[in-house]
Amino acid sequence: SQQGEEDPQALSIQEGENATMNCSYKTSINNLQWYRQNSGRGLVHLILIRSNEREKHSGRLRVTLDTSKKSSSLLITASRAADTASYFCATDANQGGKLIFGQGTELSVKP
Amino acid sequence: DAGVIQSPRHEVTEMGQEVTLRCKPISGHDYLFWYRQTMMRGLELLIYFNNNVPIDDSGMPEDRFSAKMPNASFSTLKIQPSEPRDSAVYFCASRSSRPTQYFGPGTRLTVL
Numbered sequence: 413s414q415q416g417e418e419d420p421q422a423l424s425i426q427e428g429e430n431a432t433m434n435c436s437y438k439t440s441i442n443n444l445q446w447y448r449q450n451s452g453r454g455l456v457h458l459i460l461i462r463s464n465e466r467e468k469h470s471g472r473l474r475v476t477l478d479t480s481k482k483s484s485s486l487l488i489t490a491s492r493a494a495d496t497a498s499y500f501c502a503t504d505a506n507q508g509g510k511l512i513f514g515q516g517t518e519l520s521v522k523p
Numbered sequence: 524d525a526g527v528i529q530s531p532r533h534e535v536t537e538m539g540q541e542v543t544l545r546c547k548p549i550s551g552h553d554y555l556f557w558y559r560q561t562m563m564r565g566l567e568l569l570i571y572f573n574n575n576v577p578i579d580d581s582g583m584p585e586d587r588f589s590a591k592m593p594n595a596s597f598s599t600l601k602i603q604p605s606e607p608r609d610s611a612v613y614f615c616a617s618r619s620s621r622p623t624q625y626f627g628p629g630t631r632l633t634v635l
Contacts, residue, residue, distance in 0.1 A: 443622055454614055454626030504622050508578050509554050513566040
């Protein structure tokens, strides 16, 4: 079963706007990671947030984690057309090294 | 480093044929993962290895699927016999002791 459920499934915005994607999960985790997938490519790691962290930044990315609500959000500020991709959250529940991926949010940034 | 290498990138075969997908992980990584991605089911973990030993194969769909890792630098995923419902993109990923996974470019499999 899927650990991470993402919302929305698809998001369309204009260049320069902010994009927010949400992820909910079911069990306790060690860390939560966000990955990006361009069409026809493999996933690329963006950012990791540990269970004892509440917020983390990397460039135009901001990730929050609320372990009491079992949810996370990924904010991309000042979006660019090149940010168009699918974004996946993945949870590490200390199950021997594996990650459980959500279904992803398909982001479209229009120039 | 060249990253995770997968071959072939595209495979078209007929139902009933054997298919072998190959993966070379990043040197020094001791975990290797095989995933399958479809529109309907999303990204599914099929099997993963740690130090060449299979740890969890609960995601392998059925006996037609098998995976091996004979050494630290090579793994195969075999489907025999293949069926049209096996059509998907198959990804290999590897990681070190750090939790980030590095994905290969994938193999797009089409079974006619």
